[in-house]
Amino acid sequence: MVKVTVWNENRHEQKNQAVREVYPQGIHGAIADFLQQDYQVKTATLDEPAHGLTDAVLDDTDVLIWWGHIAHDEVDDGIVEKVKQRILGGMGLIVLHSGHFSKIFKALMGTTCDLKWREADEKERLWVVDPSHPIAEGVGEYIELDKEEMYGEHFDIPAPDQLVFLSWFAGGEVFRSGCTYQRGKGKIFYFRPGHETYPTYYHEDVQRVIKNAVQWAKPVKRPAPVYGNVKPLEAIKTKN
Template sequence: MKVTVWNEFRHEKQDEEVRAVYPDGIHEAIAGFLKEAGFEAGTATLDEPEHGLTEEVLKNTDVLVWWGHMAHGEVSDAIVERVHARVLEGMGLIVLHSGHFSKIFKKLMGTSCDLKWREAGENERLWVVQPNHPIAEGIGETIELEHEEMYGEHFDIPVPDELVFVSWFKGGEVFRSGCVFNRGQGKIFYFRPGHETFPTYYHADVQRVIKNAVNYVAPTKREQPIRGNVQPLESLD
């Protein structure tokens, strides 16, 4: 299983508070626990040529993990089209936290993907609402995060094909925080936690969810569907 973890890698360079939490970048923290789990995990960042997502890299990526926040607009439309095409071909995509506003997620959803938000460091409780789902395997009834940024409804996304987690925040808001979507041959999982100033990606349950999700959205071995003009299977005489 080949996984590419993409990150803007801007906050960690510009903000000492973020750098203290993720000194090598959020992408390296995520790739690190994926490697420990046995995945072949590489990284790519915004300021690399072609944002690190060359045709060769994407061709050899089974699952792409995406984290972005402050530089969504700097992502090349050509690279977005390239990633979009690969998802439709069957590459899995995991979009984390503020990646909800990324160009690729909005293109795949076809909506604004807007929401309520608040930075108050309040606790978040993620409820498992589909306990038999493979992404929730090994997770108890809830995931408890001591400090997180709040996201609240209404979250302007299409109705998810599968809803795995719903979050509650101390301030009272709720949020659809673990959503699966099918697009073409590909599967997409949006997972809400992961604000850059909190050590969320070191949390064992958060790591477990992401590892489960990699397995779940990975491409199937099925051949691409046949499309276009075809000859009849049966005689038309």
């Protein structure tokens, strides 16, 4: 079974009663709850030792899900580097909503990952622009969210390997809201919706996308590549 670790800075839940009312077990708890139907799931948060991302935890993680917002700078650079190396080695990463500004996502993208935003009760429609992609399996032409925070272009990221979702907002903006990347042997998926004051992670289609993304991002089981100076391969012998 695929092993998933759901990481959340878990600060809004401590500071904001409105967020606690939406996510009484934390955003990480809500995500873990629907994932555990299909995967082996554990959670980790910022204020745990090593931010909950010890060597033992990372060694036992196939896919890491990341949600952060107001405490990006508090994440230790050494932990970020350790996570980055695990991703380059094959661990999958799913970055949600404001995790676009996390240290780990920026380190992997090599850009500012900045964007426009507007916090308002605004309709979002996430159009499926790659219906053949496995992350979009089981989703109709679009996902509609009655209330979400607006993110708008320009989104300062590298061109995605594949663009799966494109959002439209009632204010007129559009946004690349479902982007895939490969870094080293690891697969990365950025998925936009999930502002902390809205019940987005209870939405059936949002849950389906995250479940699909875990399956897509899981490591490929194969021998590690050989690097460095090597001897020539032996010539293939043909039978007489």
